[in-house]
Amino acid sequence: MALEIVQPEGLDKPETYSHVIAATGSRLVFIAGQMSDDPDGNLVAPGDLAAQARQVFANLGRALTAAGARPDQVAKITIYVVDHRREYLPIIEAARIAVFGDHKPTDTLLGVQTLAAPGYLIEVDAIAVVD
Template sequence: MTVQLLSPEGMLQPVPYSHVSVATGSRHVHVAGQIGRDPDTDQMADDLAGQVAQALRNTARGLAGAGATFADVVRLRFFVTQWSPEKMGDFMTGVELVARELGLPQPMPPASLIGVDILFEADVLVELEAYAVLT
């Protein structure tokens, strides 16, 4: 196993992600700028949950292209437009929709959720970056 996920004692609990990842390996995979647009249909959900789910699917495709899976991910970074704490339920619904399908570790790898005013297109609600390490 190249990635160990943990949340040491004394860190805020429970959270839907691990606080720390430890990775060994020499191949670093960076997947950037994945949004909620389905590349097969060019369609995009108009809700946060749907866009989070598709952004995770798109990220899985990027990882697979490099020979990686979510098991190799050491960090996720989400950018969400017009963020407010009331959106957490919709955000987590999107994660839960695809967690089993994509083999997303539970809890997830260390993750940041960053609120932004706007992304590069007005209808994009979420953008996702992933970092993985392979042997």
């Protein structure tokens, strides 16, 4: 496998991400920030973080597939959430697990004031390493 997940001693043991991933492979795949658009580019579920999170992670999965990559080959994701609050974490984690299952890529979650257009609540980008 191209990814070696490392959970360093002395750090907490996160349920949904890894602190360190060492990657080897012959191809890097960079996925642009995926938003909660349908195939026609329309915003899905304005005002509904859970529905938008599901759409965003599903779109991420489709982008990975189109590039010949799998979710378990993702080394890093960045999650951007408008006006993030701690109580959003279970909602985001449920959508994330639907795509990644037991795989725990490294991640950064950022609370932001706004995204590219009004109504969007979450965006996720990714980097995958393919053998």
